[in-house]
Amino acid sequence: MITFYPGPSKVYPQVEQYLSDAYQSGILSVNHRSEPFMVMLKETIEVMKSKLDIPEAYEIYFCSSATECWEIIAQSLIATKSLHLHNGAFGEKWLEYTQKIKPKSKGFSFDKNSLPIISDIISDQEDEVICLTHNETSNGTALPFSFFTELREQTSQVIAVDATSSIAGVEFPWEAADVWYASVQKCFGLPAGLSVLIASPRAIKLAEKIGDRDFYNSFLFVRDNFLKYQTPYTPNALGIYLAGRVMRQVEPIASISKQTKKRAAEWYEFLAENGYSILIDEQEVRSDTVIAVSGSKDQVANLKKSAKENGILLGNGYGAWKETTFRIANFPAITQNEIDQLKNFLKSEANRLA
Ligand SMILES: *Cc1c(COP(=O)(O)O)cnc(C)c1O
Secondary structure, eight states, X not given: OEEOOSSSOOOOTTXXXXXXXXXXXXXXXXXXXXXXXXXXXXXXXXXXXXXXXXXXXXXXXXXXXXXXXXXXXXXXXXXXXXXXXXXXXXXXXXXXXXXXXXXXXXXXXXXXTSOOOHHHHTSOTTOXXXXXXXXXXXXXXXXXXXXXXHHHHHOOSEEEEEOTTTBTTBOOOGGGOSEEEEETTSTTOOOXXXXXXXXXXHHHHHHHHHOOOOSTTOHHHHHHHHHTTOOSSOOOHHHHHHHXXXXXXXXXXXXXXXXXXXXXXXXXXXXXXXXXXXXXXXXXXXXSSEEEEEOOHXXXXXXXXHHXXXXXXXXXXXXXXTTTEEXXXXXXXXXXXXXXXXXXXXXXXXXXXX
C-alpha cells in the first residue's frame, strides 16, 4: 500500500535498516545518563541543526509530540495570556488546550482563503505569546514565508509556530519566530512518538522571566537537561536515534524545500487540469506539504475506496472537512514514482466519471 496520509505518514524505507542498526549498536539498552546516550543525543541535535539550517543560537529539545509542545508553551512561556490565530482544526485545538491551562488566552479566527491582518495581531501588547499555525494540516493552508518576516519586523513579542506538518519539508525564516515545533511522523518521514521543539534566545529569556519549574516537562527543566545532553525522563532513545540517522541521510533543507515546492505546484496544476476542486482557492495561502481536495460526500467516499482497491491510501478529511475532502501528503519521503502512480489513478478516475 502506498500512503499519502498526512501523518502518520510514509517513513523513509531506510528506516528498516536503521531499526536493525539501532538494535545491533546497543544504544537501546544503555542508560540515558550514560556517555553513549549523551553522544548520540548531541550528534542528533547537531546534524538536525545543520541539515535544517537552524541558527546557532537556537536550541533544540526533543519531546514526545506536538500536543506536548502545546502544553509546554502554555505552562512555561505564557504567564497569563496568549493570542492564537486560527483558520482550522489544529489551530483551534492549540487554543483550547492552552485555555485549559491559561484561561485568559484568546483566539482570533481568520478566513481560510486569506492571511491574518498583522495590525490586528499586534494590537494588544499584553499578549505574551503570538501563536500561529504555519501549516494547517486540516484544510491545506499555510502562511507564506513573507508573513513571518513582516510580522517579526513589527513586533518584539514572542512568536510561537506550530509547524508540525511542514518542518523538514520546507524552509523557514527561523529568526522570524521564537518557538517552532513539529512531531516527526509528518515531514521527517519517521515513526511517531517524538517531537522537536526549537527555541530562540528570546523564548529562553521569556521562560527564565516566568520561571516555571513546576512540571516534569517545564521548559526550563527540559532545557537544563538538554544542555547536558540528557532528558528529564527516560526518553524515546529509538526515536532520537532514527531521527539522527534520517537527518544524516537527507539533503539539506534548501534542496528538499525546492523539491517540495516544485511537486506542490505540479500537484495543484494537475488537480485543476483534471477537474478536481482544491479546497483552498487563494494560491498564496495554499500549503506545499498537505493538499486538500474537496468533493461531495459520495464522490470523496467512492474515490477513497477505489484508491484503496488500487493500493493507494489517501488521507481522510479532518475536522469540519472530514467527509467532503480528502488530503494528499506532499512529504519528502514520498517518491516521484509513487506520486505518478497516484496521478495515473486520479486521471483514470476523472476520465471514468467524465
Ligand atoms: C499532527 C498535528 C498536530 C498533533 O501532532 P501530535 O504529534 O499528534 O501531537 C498538531 N498540529 C498540527 C498542525 C498537526 O498537523
